[in-house]
Amino acid sequence: xxxxxxxxxxxxxxxxxxxxxxxxxxxxxxxxxxxxxxxxxxxxxxxxxxxxxxxxxxxxxxxxxxxxxxxxxxxxxxxxxxxxxxxxxxxxxxxxxxxxxxxxxxxxxxxxxxxxxxxxxxxxxxxxxxxxxxxxxxxxxxxxxxxxxxxxxxxxxxxxx
Numbered sequence: 001x002x003x004x005x006x007x008x009x010x011x012x013x014x015x016x017x018x019x020x021x022x023x024x025x026x027x028x029x030x031x032x033x034x035x036x037x038x039x040x041x042x043x044x045x046x047x048x049x050x051x052x053x054x055x056x057x058x059x060x061x062x063x064x065x066x067x068x069x070x071x072x073x074x075x076x077x078x079x080x081x082x083x084x085x086x087x088x089x090x091x092x093x094x095x096x097x098x099x100x101x102x103x104x105x106x107x108x109x110x111x112x113x114x115x116x117x118x119x120x121x122x123x124x125x126x127x128x129x130x131x132x133x134x135x136x137x138x139x140x141x142x143x144x145x146x147x148x149x150x151x152x153x154x155x156x157x158x159x160x161x
Contacts, residue, residue, distance in 0.1 A: 005039060013048045027064065037064045038075035045079035052087040053094060056080050060102075067106060070113050077102050081120040088120060089127065093134030096121060100138035103152060104145050111149030118142065118152065122159030136160060 008026060011019040023044065030036040041064065045056050056076060059065055065072050081088050081099045088095040099117055107114035124135035142148065143156045 001036070005043070008043055012043055012046070015049055031064065034071070038071055041065065041072065041075040042079040042083070045076050046083045048084075048086050050087075052080070052084065053090070053098060057098070067109055070110060073106060073110070073113050074116070077106075077117055081117055089131060091130070093131070093138070096134050096138035097141075100141045103142050104148075107145070107149050107152050108147075111151040114149065115151035115155045118155040118159060122155065124159070 004026065008022055011022050023040070027037070027040055030040070041059060044059060045052070047055065049055075059076055060067075065076055067073060077099065080095070084095075088099070099121060103114045103117045106117065118139070121135050121139050124132045124139075127135065139156045139160050142152060143160070148156075
């Protein structure tokens, strides 16, 4: 397993046919092992490939993912926001918008889980002014959500303060 994950890690940042074949074969082999599937989700969320956000969006609809499962949320969305500095912090701000959107959706299901997605946005002071503004806008979008949980409200408010 360790060797297989290491090999996938090497392929993960390469835009080659072998990458998708290996990821598909890995999932087919381990789809009944939830912990291994979580590694599979995280690996894809942390890819440096330009289309990683599209991949993460597609994985939201994959049978292996459930917004109701906190471990799956952490493995996919948490890994993207917290573990993929390059794609989460894309200059366009689309990573920030995506995490704000997912936080809002998750907040209705799991308020504590939604709050756990916010800390990467709260680190806005570490980035250039353009990214700072986009990160703060994403946090404000979350705060402006009617019926926002106290968990998410607290993290978003402290992050902006």
